Amino acid sequence: MFSTDIDRWREDFPALGFTDDGERLHGPVLWAEPAMPDQPPTVFTAQVEIIPGAAFPFAPPMVRLLDPGGPLEITFHINADNTLCLWEDDWSVDDAPWLDPRKLLDRIADWLQKTAAGWPGDDSCDLERYVDQEDDPRMVLYNATRLVPDQAVQTEGGPEIICITDRARRTGNIVNGRRRNRKDRRLAWVADIGSVVRPIRSWDDLAASLGTHAADVSRLIKMRVITVILLRYTRGGADAALALRVHPDDAGIRIAACESADTSTLTRAVRAGSVRTVLANVPIAIIGCGAIGSFTAELLFRSGARILTLVDAERLRPGNVVRHFADLQHVGWPKPHAVRDRLSAIDPDVTAVTVSHNRLTVLEEATALVLRHRVVVDATGSGRATSLLTAAVTRLDAGSDGTVVSVCVQRDGDVLRVDRMPLRPGENHMSPLPTVEHTSQLRERGCGAPISPTPPGAVVAAAELAIRVVIDEVTAERKLPATVADVRKPQDQPPFDVVGWITSDPPERAAS
Structure with missing residues (x-):
C-alpha cells in the first residue's frame, strides 16, 4: 500500500463521522457497557484519534482514546505512549483487518467494551x-x-x-x-x-x-x-x-x-517438542561422534534425550569443526568428550551422558551395546562397525527390543540414508547405492585419507533424518519403513534418480 492507497483508506472515514487534518483522524466510536440482568446495555460515544504512523499499513494505525464517553477504568492492553493495543498478533498486509475502517472501529469498540468488563478471560502476561x-x-x-x-x-x-x-x-x-x-x-x-x-x-x-x-x-x-x-x-x-x-x-x-x-x-525444555518426556527415559547410544554423530547427539539432547552413550576412538581435529557440533576450543579432545562438553552448554546436567573413547571392534562389544540401549545409532560410516551392529541386533532379535539405526551420507552428501534394524515382518531394506570411485583431491596434512567435500548442511540434514527414525521407534508409532533416503541430487541409478524422499516400503505397509 503506497501513499495513494493510504489516501483512499482515509477517504472512507468522513462518512463515519471523522474529521481529517491530513495527519490525524478524529471521530466517534459507539460502544456498549456490559448489560446488567434485565436491563438494556448503556451505549456511549467515545472520541478517538487515529494516526497512520510510519509502520502503517504493515502495523495497525496508532489509536488514542481522547474521551471514553462514559465511566471507564483503563487497565490492560494500552501501551506506554497511551496508544491502544488492539491486535496482539502480526498480520500479512494483504489480510490486515485495520485496512477496513469499519473493522478498525469495531475493534476499538470491542476494546472499550472489554475494558469496561475488566477483560474477562484475558491471560496476556505482559x-x-x-x-x-x-x-x-x-x-x-x-x-x-x-x-x-x-x-x-x-x-x-x-x-x-x-x-x-x-x-x-x-x-x-x-x-x-x-x-x-x-x-x-x-x-x-x-x-x-x-x-x-x-x-x-x-x-x-x-x-x-x-x-x-x-x-x-x-x-x-x-x-x-x-x-x-x-x-x-x-x-x-x-x-x-x-x-x-x-x-x-x-x-x-x-x-x-x-x-x-x-x-x-x-x-528450558518447553520448546523441545511433545516427545521430550518419552526420550528422557530412553537409553540411546551413538557410535561415531564425528560430523553426523555429533549433530545427532545434539538434536536428540535438545529434544529431551538424557540417557546417552557416546562412543568414538578419534580426537577432534581443527578441520573437523566445520562439520562438527564441537568447536575450536575442543580441538585435541576425544570426540565423545567434546560432544558431552558441548551438550552441557545446553543443559548443565549431563550426569547421564556416558562417554567412551574406544573403537567398536568385536561382536561381544556390539552385542552388549544393543542389550543396554533401546536404540543404537550407527553414525560411523564404517562398514566394519555397521556389520558388527547388524550381526548383534540380528542374533538378539528374538530376545531383545534393541534397535540399530544406521545413518550415512553418500556421494558427497547428494544422498542421505537411514536404515533401521532388525526388519519387521514384510519389510525389506532398499538396495544399496553402488559406491563410486572417490575423486576428491581434498587432503589434510597429518591425515592419510582424502577428505569428503560433503557440505555441513547435508550433515545436519542426515542427523535430523536419523532422529526421525529414532523417535518413530521409541514412541512405537512405527510409521517409517526400514529404509528412508533423501535424494538431494539425482543419481544415475533408480530409485535414486529422483530428488526427494524415497523409502524401501510404503509407510502403511511398514506400519502394519
Missing part, C-alpha cells in the same frame, strides 16, 4: 509494557523453582545479565542507614503478588502490591541496597514474572521494566 523501559540493557535471569517470596536475595552481575540467586540476605542488620557487609548491596527483592487485576505503572502501584513489606523495601531501595524487584504473578491462570529496576530519585522511587527470563529446567 506487565512490562505499562512501565518505562530501563536504559540498562542487561537481562534479568531467575530460576522460578528456587525462589522464595518476600525476601531479599543476592544477585550476580555480568556485562549482559543480572542473575537473581536463591541466596537470601538478612536485611535486619542494615540499620541507621548503613550497610554492614559488602554483600548488602545490589540485592533483589522477590515477591509473589498473586492474580493481578490492573497493571503496575508507578512506585505507588508497586508498594500497594508489596503489602506490609512495602515500607522496608522502600527503605532498602533508598539506601541503594535493593536494586531489582522480581514480581511473580498470575493472569488468566497463566504464571508470569515482572522484573523491575528500582532506584531513588528526586520524586521518590523510580521503577523501570527489564527484560527477564526463567532459567528453570521446565522452561
Whole structure:
C-alpha cells in the first residue's frame, strides 16, 4: 500500500463521522457497557484519534482514546505512549483487518467494551509494557523453582545479565542507614503478588502490591541496597514474572521494566517438542561422534534425550569443526568428550551422558551395546562397525527390543540414508547405492585419507533424518519403513534418480 492507497483508506472515514487534518483522524466510536440482568446495555460515544504512523499499513494505525464517553477504568492492553493495543498478533498486509475502517472501529469498540468488563478471560502476561523501559540493557535471569517470596536475595552481575540467586540476605542488620557487609548491596527483592487485576505503572502501584513489606523495601531501595524487584504473578491462570529496576530519585522511587527470563529446567525444555518426556527415559547410544554423530547427539539432547552413550576412538581435529557440533576450543579432545562438553552448554546436567573413547571392534562389544540401549545409532560410516551392529541386533532379535539405526551420507552428501534394524515382518531394506570411485583431491596434512567435500548442511540434514527414525521407534508409532533416503541430487541409478524422499516400503505397509 503506497501513499495513494493510504489516501483512499482515509477517504472512507468522513462518512463515519471523522474529521481529517491530513495527519490525524478524529471521530466517534459507539460502544456498549456490559448489560446488567434485565436491563438494556448503556451505549456511549467515545472520541478517538487515529494516526497512520510510519509502520502503517504493515502495523495497525496508532489509536488514542481522547474521551471514553462514559465511566471507564483503563487497565490492560494500552501501551506506554497511551496508544491502544488492539491486535496482539502480526498480520500479512494483504489480510490486515485495520485496512477496513469499519473493522478498525469495531475493534476499538470491542476494546472499550472489554475494558469496561475488566477483560474477562484475558491471560496476556505482559506487565512490562505499562512501565518505562530501563536504559540498562542487561537481562534479568531467575530460576522460578528456587525462589522464595518476600525476601531479599543476592544477585550476580555480568556485562549482559543480572542473575537473581536463591541466596537470601538478612536485611535486619542494615540499620541507621548503613550497610554492614559488602554483600548488602545490589540485592533483589522477590515477591509473589498473586492474580493481578490492573497493571503496575508507578512506585505507588508497586508498594500497594508489596503489602506490609512495602515500607522496608522502600527503605532498602533508598539506601541503594535493593536494586531489582522480581514480581511473580498470575493472569488468566497463566504464571508470569515482572522484573523491575528500582532506584531513588528526586520524586521518590523510580521503577523501570527489564527484560527477564526463567532459567528453570521446565522452561528450558518447553520448546523441545511433545516427545521430550518419552526420550528422557530412553537409553540411546551413538557410535561415531564425528560430523553426523555429533549433530545427532545434539538434536536428540535438545529434544529431551538424557540417557546417552557416546562412543568414538578419534580426537577432534581443527578441520573437523566445520562439520562438527564441537568447536575450536575442543580441538585435541576425544570426540565423545567434546560432544558431552558441548551438550552441557545446553543443559548443565549431563550426569547421564556416558562417554567412551574406544573403537567398536568385536561382536561381544556390539552385542552388549544393543542389550543396554533401546536404540543404537550407527553414525560411523564404517562398514566394519555397521556389520558388527547388524550381526548383534540380528542374533538378539528374538530376545531383545534393541534397535540399530544406521545413518550415512553418500556421494558427497547428494544422498542421505537411514536404515533401521532388525526388519519387521514384510519389510525389506532398499538396495544399496553402488559406491563410486572417490575423486576428491581434498587432503589434510597429518591425515592419510582424502577428505569428503560433503557440505555441513547435508550433515545436519542426515542427523535430523536419523532422529526421525529414532523417535518413530521409541514412541512405537512405527510409521517409517526400514529404509528412508533423501535424494538431494539425482543419481544415475533408480530409485535414486529422483530428488526427494524415497523409502524401501510404503509407510502403511511398514506400519502394519
